[in-house]
Amino acid sequence: MKLKKKLLALSSALGLLLLILGLFAFKADLNSDKGYVVPNGPWENLKVLPQDISKDSLEFLMNNYATSLGVKCKHCHAVSKKDPTKLDFPSDAKMEKEIGRGMIKMTNEINATYFQPHFPDPKPEQVSVVNCVLCHRGTTNPEKYLAQMGAMYKTYDPDRDNRKEKFQEEMGK
Numbered sequence: 001m002k003l004k005k006k007l008l009a010l011s012s013a014l015g016l017l018l019l020i021l022g023l024f025a026f027k028a029d030l031n032s033d034k035g036y037v038v039p040n041g042p043w044e045n046l047k048v049l050p051q052d053i054s055k056d057s058l059e060f061l062m063n064n065y066a067t068s069l070g071v072k073c074k075h076c077h078a079v080s081k082k083d084p085t086k087l088d089f090p091s092d093a094k095m096e097k098e099i100g101r102g103m104i105k106m107t108n109e110i111n112a113t114y115f116q117p118h119f120p121d122p123k124p125e126q127v128s129v130v131n132c133v134l135c136h137r138g139t140t141n142p143e144k145y146l147a148q149m150g151a152m153y154k155t156y157d158p159d160r161d162n163r164k165e166k167f168q169e170e171m172g173k
Protein backbone atom coordinates (compact mmCIF):
# COMPACT_ATOMS: atom_id res chain seq x y z
CA MET A 1 0.00 0.00 0.00
CA LYS A 2 2.70 2.43 1.09
CA LEU A 3 4.88 1.40 -1.84
CA LYS A 4 2.01 1.97 -4.25
CA LYS A 5 1.53 5.51 -2.97
CA LYS A 6 5.22 6.23 -3.29
CA LEU A 7 5.28 4.90 -6.84
CA LEU A 8 2.26 6.99 -7.73
CA ALA A 9 3.84 10.15 -6.31
CA LEU A 10 7.07 9.41 -8.16
CA SER A 11 5.40 8.72 -11.49
CA SER A 12 3.24 11.86 -11.33
CA ALA A 13 6.29 13.95 -10.45
CA LEU A 14 8.15 12.42 -13.40
CA GLY A 15 5.17 13.04 -15.65
CA LEU A 16 5.12 16.70 -14.67
CA LEU A 17 8.84 17.00 -15.33
CA LEU A 18 8.47 15.45 -18.78
CA LEU A 19 5.62 17.83 -19.57
CA ILE A 20 7.73 20.83 -18.57
CA LEU A 21 10.71 19.58 -20.58
CA GLY A 22 8.38 19.04 -23.54
CA LEU A 23 7.14 22.63 -23.29
CA PHE A 24 10.72 23.88 -23.33
CA ALA A 25 11.68 21.80 -26.33
CA PHE A 26 8.62 23.07 -28.19
CA LYS A 27 9.16 26.76 -27.52
CA ALA A 28 12.95 26.95 -27.28
CA ASP A 29 13.52 27.88 -30.91
CA LEU A 30 10.64 30.34 -31.21
CA ASN A 31 11.84 32.74 -28.54
CA SER A 32 15.59 32.51 -28.42
CA ASP A 33 17.34 35.83 -28.86
CA LYS A 34 19.58 36.19 -31.86
CA GLY A 35 22.65 38.35 -31.96
CA TYR A 36 23.67 38.51 -28.30
CA VAL A 37 27.07 37.35 -27.17
CA VAL A 38 27.35 35.79 -23.73
CA PRO A 39 30.80 36.57 -22.31
CA ASN A 40 32.93 33.73 -20.98
CA GLY A 41 32.97 35.05 -17.43
CA PRO A 42 34.12 35.44 -14.71
CA TRP A 43 30.64 36.72 -13.91
CA GLU A 44 30.59 40.22 -12.52
CA ASN A 45 27.33 40.56 -10.65
CA LEU A 46 25.76 37.28 -9.53
CA LYS A 47 23.87 37.60 -6.24
CA VAL A 48 21.68 34.47 -6.38
CA LEU A 49 23.20 31.98 -8.85
CA PRO A 50 26.49 30.21 -7.94
CA GLN A 51 29.55 32.38 -8.66
CA ASP A 52 31.30 29.50 -10.45
CA ILE A 53 28.34 28.53 -12.69
CA SER A 54 29.57 27.39 -16.11
CA LYS A 55 28.80 29.39 -19.23
CA ASP A 56 26.67 26.52 -20.58
CA SER A 57 24.58 26.30 -17.42
CA LEU A 58 24.09 30.06 -17.19
CA GLU A 59 23.09 30.28 -20.83
CA PHE A 60 20.67 27.36 -20.39
CA LEU A 61 19.03 29.04 -17.39
CA MET A 62 18.77 32.42 -19.13
CA ASN A 63 17.18 30.91 -22.25
CA ASN A 64 14.87 29.08 -19.90
CA TYR A 65 13.79 32.31 -18.16
CA ALA A 66 13.22 34.10 -21.47
CA THR A 67 11.17 31.22 -22.89
CA SER A 68 9.10 30.79 -19.72
CA LEU A 69 8.14 34.47 -19.68
CA GLY A 70 7.80 34.77 -23.47
CA VAL A 71 10.37 37.58 -23.60
CA LYS A 72 13.82 38.34 -24.98
CA CYS A 73 16.99 38.88 -22.94
CA LYS A 74 16.47 42.64 -23.00
CA HIS A 75 13.28 42.36 -20.93
CA CYS A 76 15.55 41.90 -17.90
CA HIS A 77 18.90 43.19 -19.17
CA ALA A 78 19.62 46.85 -19.92
CA VAL A 79 21.04 48.00 -23.25
CA SER A 80 24.75 48.83 -23.08
CA LYS A 81 25.53 52.56 -22.87
CA LYS A 82 28.76 52.11 -24.83
CA ASP A 83 27.31 50.01 -27.65
CA PRO A 84 23.51 50.16 -28.08
CA THR A 85 23.57 46.99 -30.20
CA LYS A 86 24.72 45.03 -27.12
CA LEU A 87 23.26 44.23 -23.72
CA ASP A 88 25.00 45.11 -20.46
CA PHE A 89 24.38 41.79 -18.67
CA PRO A 90 25.97 42.67 -15.28
CA SER A 91 24.02 45.96 -15.01
CA ASP A 92 21.17 46.15 -12.48
CA ALA A 93 19.48 49.09 -14.23
CA LYS A 94 16.27 47.16 -15.00
CA MET A 95 13.74 46.43 -12.27
CA GLU A 96 12.75 43.21 -14.04
CA LYS A 97 16.20 41.76 -13.30
CA GLU A 98 15.79 42.36 -9.57
CA ILE A 99 12.28 40.85 -9.65
CA GLY A 100 13.86 37.90 -11.47
CA ARG A 101 16.34 37.41 -8.60
CA GLY A 102 13.47 37.23 -6.13
CA MET A 103 11.66 34.74 -8.39
CA ILE A 104 14.76 32.51 -8.63
CA LYS A 105 15.04 32.49 -4.82
CA MET A 106 11.32 31.78 -4.41
CA THR A 107 11.39 28.91 -6.91
CA ASN A 108 14.47 27.35 -5.26
CA GLU A 109 12.83 27.64 -1.87
CA ILE A 110 9.58 25.99 -3.01
CA ASN A 111 11.51 23.06 -4.50
CA ALA A 112 13.81 22.63 -1.52
CA THR A 113 11.01 22.93 1.04
CA TYR A 114 8.17 20.96 -0.47
CA PHE A 115 9.39 18.63 -3.21
CA GLN A 116 12.56 16.91 -2.05
CA PRO A 117 10.81 14.42 0.28
CA HIS A 118 8.81 12.94 -2.60
CA PHE A 119 11.92 11.62 -4.25
CA PRO A 120 13.32 8.30 -3.00
CA ASP A 121 16.83 9.59 -3.59
CA PRO A 122 16.80 13.30 -2.73
CA LYS A 123 19.43 15.32 -4.50
CA PRO A 124 19.51 18.73 -2.86
CA GLU A 125 19.94 21.67 -5.27
CA GLN A 126 18.91 19.47 -8.19
CA VAL A 127 15.17 19.23 -7.67
CA SER A 128 13.28 21.48 -10.05
CA VAL A 129 9.69 20.33 -10.08
CA VAL A 130 8.44 23.89 -9.78
CA ASN A 131 9.91 26.01 -12.53
CA CYS A 132 9.36 29.46 -14.02
CA VAL A 133 7.20 28.07 -16.81
CA LEU A 134 4.89 26.26 -14.42
CA CYS A 135 3.47 29.63 -13.38
CA HIS A 136 4.42 31.89 -16.24
CA ARG A 137 3.29 29.83 -19.26
CA GLY A 138 4.93 32.25 -21.65
CA THR A 139 3.62 35.49 -20.12
CA THR A 140 5.27 38.10 -17.89
CA ASN A 141 2.28 38.36 -15.57
CA PRO A 142 0.54 35.01 -15.03
CA GLU A 143 -1.86 36.58 -12.54
CA LYS A 144 -3.21 39.01 -15.15
CA TYR A 145 -3.17 36.36 -17.87
CA LEU A 146 -5.32 34.01 -15.82
CA ALA A 147 -7.77 36.82 -15.05
CA GLN A 148 -8.14 37.43 -18.78
CA MET A 149 -9.13 33.82 -19.30
CA GLY A 150 -12.62 34.71 -18.20
CA ALA A 151 -15.00 35.21 -15.35
CA MET A 152 -14.09 31.86 -13.84
CA TYR A 153 -10.91 33.28 -12.39
CA LYS A 154 -11.32 36.71 -10.83
CA THR A 155 -8.44 37.47 -8.52
CA TYR A 156 -6.76 40.20 -10.50
CA ASP A 157 -7.95 43.70 -9.64
CA PRO A 158 -6.50 46.28 -12.06
CA ASP A 159 -7.34 49.10 -9.61
CA ARG A 160 -5.38 47.68 -6.69
CA ASP A 161 -2.17 49.27 -5.46
CA ASN A 162 0.39 47.83 -7.84
CA ARG A 163 3.32 50.21 -7.85
CA LYS A 164 5.37 48.06 -10.16
CA GLU A 165 2.84 48.17 -12.99
CA LYS A 166 2.17 51.87 -12.52
CA PHE A 167 5.89 52.53 -12.74
CA GLN A 168 6.13 50.42 -15.91
CA GLU A 169 3.22 52.30 -17.47
CA GLU A 170 4.90 55.63 -16.70
CA MET A 171 8.07 54.37 -18.36
CA GLY A 172 5.94 53.91 -21.49
CA LYS A 173 5.76 50.15 -21.68
Ligand code: HEC
Nearest residue numbers: 043044045046047048049062065066073076089090100101
Ligand atom coordinates in the same frame (compact mmCIF):
# COMPACT_ATOMS: atom_id res chain seq x y z
C1 HEC B 1 13.53 37.01 -16.36
C2 HEC B 1 14.67 37.87 -16.35
C3 HEC B 1 15.88 37.48 -17.19
C4 HEC B 1 15.91 37.17 -18.54
C5 HEC B 1 14.76 37.11 -19.53
C6 HEC B 1 17.31 36.97 -18.86
N1 HEC B 1 18.08 37.13 -17.75
FE1 HEC B 1 20.13 37.03 -17.65
N2 HEC B 1 20.06 37.42 -15.64
C7 HEC B 1 18.91 37.59 -14.90
C8 HEC B 1 19.26 37.73 -13.51
C9 HEC B 1 18.26 37.92 -12.35
C10 HEC B 1 20.66 37.65 -13.43
C11 HEC B 1 21.52 37.78 -12.16
C12 HEC B 1 21.48 36.47 -11.37
C13 HEC B 1 22.14 36.61 -10.02
O1 HEC B 1 22.17 37.71 -9.44
O2 HEC B 1 22.65 35.58 -9.50
C14 HEC B 1 21.15 37.47 -14.79
C15 HEC B 1 22.50 37.35 -15.15
C16 HEC B 1 22.97 37.18 -16.44
C17 HEC B 1 24.37 37.12 -16.83
C18 HEC B 1 25.58 37.28 -15.91
C19 HEC B 1 26.05 38.73 -15.88
C20 HEC B 1 27.19 38.96 -14.89
O3 HEC B 1 28.34 38.94 -15.30
O4 HEC B 1 26.87 39.16 -13.71
C21 HEC B 1 24.41 36.92 -18.19
C22 HEC B 1 25.66 36.79 -19.07
C23 HEC B 1 23.03 36.84 -18.64
N3 HEC B 1 22.18 37.01 -17.57
C24 HEC B 1 22.66 36.62 -19.95
C25 HEC B 1 21.33 36.52 -20.40
C26 HEC B 1 20.95 36.19 -21.76
C27 HEC B 1 21.93 35.91 -22.89
C28 HEC B 1 19.59 36.21 -21.81
C29 HEC B 1 18.67 35.89 -23.00
C30 HEC B 1 18.79 34.54 -23.52
C31 HEC B 1 19.11 36.53 -20.48
N4 HEC B 1 20.20 36.72 -19.66
C32 HEC B 1 17.78 36.63 -20.13
C33 HEC B 1 17.62 37.66 -15.39
C34 HEC B 1 17.24 37.44 -16.70
Ligand code: HEC
Nearest residue numbers: 065096099100103104107130131132135136140141142143
Ligand atom coordinates in the same frame (compact mmCIF):
# COMPACT_ATOMS: atom_id res chain seq x y z
C1 HEC C 1 4.58 30.44 -8.08
C2 HEC C 1 4.41 31.08 -9.37
C3 HEC C 1 5.63 31.72 -10.01
C4 HEC C 1 6.83 31.12 -10.28
C5 HEC C 1 7.31 29.70 -9.98
C6 HEC C 1 7.64 32.13 -10.95
N1 HEC C 1 6.94 33.30 -11.06
FE1 HEC C 1 7.61 35.06 -11.83
N2 HEC C 1 5.84 35.97 -11.43
C7 HEC C 1 4.73 35.33 -10.88
C8 HEC C 1 3.63 36.28 -10.81
C9 HEC C 1 2.23 35.97 -10.26
C10 HEC C 1 4.10 37.49 -11.35
C11 HEC C 1 3.32 38.81 -11.55
C12 HEC C 1 3.06 39.51 -10.27
C13 HEC C 1 4.23 40.28 -9.79
O1 HEC C 1 5.00 40.82 -10.61
O2 HEC C 1 4.41 40.41 -8.57
C14 HEC C 1 5.50 37.27 -11.71
C15 HEC C 1 6.34 38.24 -12.25
C16 HEC C 1 7.65 38.02 -12.69
C17 HEC C 1 8.52 39.03 -13.27
C18 HEC C 1 8.13 40.48 -13.56
C19 HEC C 1 7.77 40.52 -15.03
C20 HEC C 1 7.32 41.87 -15.54
O3 HEC C 1 7.75 42.23 -16.63
O4 HEC C 1 6.53 42.53 -14.86
C21 HEC C 1 9.70 38.41 -13.58
C22 HEC C 1 10.93 39.06 -14.22
C23 HEC C 1 9.59 37.02 -13.18
N3 HEC C 1 8.33 36.83 -12.64
C24 HEC C 1 10.57 36.06 -13.36
C25 HEC C 1 10.46 34.73 -12.96
C26 HEC C 1 11.53 33.74 -13.13
C27 HEC C 1 12.87 34.00 -13.79
C28 HEC C 1 11.06 32.58 -12.57
C29 HEC C 1 11.79 31.24 -12.43
C30 HEC C 1 13.09 31.30 -11.76
C31 HEC C 1 9.72 32.85 -12.06
N4 HEC C 1 9.39 34.16 -12.32
C32 HEC C 1 8.94 31.90 -11.40
C33 HEC C 1 4.67 34.02 -10.45
C34 HEC C 1 5.69 33.10 -10.51
